[in-house]
Amino acid sequence: MSRSTARIWSTARTLSDLGDLTAQWLEGDLATLAGGAYRGGPDEETGPLVPVLAAMNRAGHVTFQSQPGCDGPAFDGRRWRQRAAVMCLTDAEGLQRLTRTARDAGLLLAVHRTCSRGPVRDILATTWGGHEHTSFGGRVPKGYIRLEYRGCHREAVRAAVDAHQVTLVDPVWGRDTVLWPALTEALAPAP
Secondary structure, eight states, rough: HHHHHHHHTTTTOOOHHHHHHHHHHHTTTSSOGGOOOOOTSSSSGGGGGGEEEEEHHHOOEEEEEEEOEEEEOOTSSSSSEOOOEEEEOHHHHHHHHHHHHHHHHTTTEEBTTTTTTOSOOOOOEETTHHHEEEOOOOOOOOHHHHTTTTTTHHHHHHHHHHHHEEEEEEETTTOOSHHHHHHHHHSSSSO
């Protein structure tokens, strides 16, 4: 990570600061995420999701992991299926908003804190050739969050460690038309 980018990340003091910087990375204005991870921007499949993910981050939910829904052949010809999914760190108000969004849209929900697991452990989100490949919604340990945000101010790291870990997953394989519009609507300013 360049010194200038490291300096920018070191200025973050709050979850909102981390979200704003993550949005800048998603949009190509920062070269790396905190700690030097993910140089060069998000994966190609994330491109169409950047507007909603950036909006989530600017609304105080720090996105940690996401994927679009899809169903088709993988590079090796086997069937690749994904459920649309997003995992973020958020505060108590954000937790309430995302819980309402999940309930209203019929989405699967997992919530944890670094100090305690919620009732939902993992949600299968990707299969490859009919075999389980990726899950979302597992509790992220304190040490991993500290590693992800190394180089950030200790107040920002503490905010990330203390945040609610919220995961929303579309229950329908391959569908990419429910989760993202539901989040966009939930993030829209009240009239």
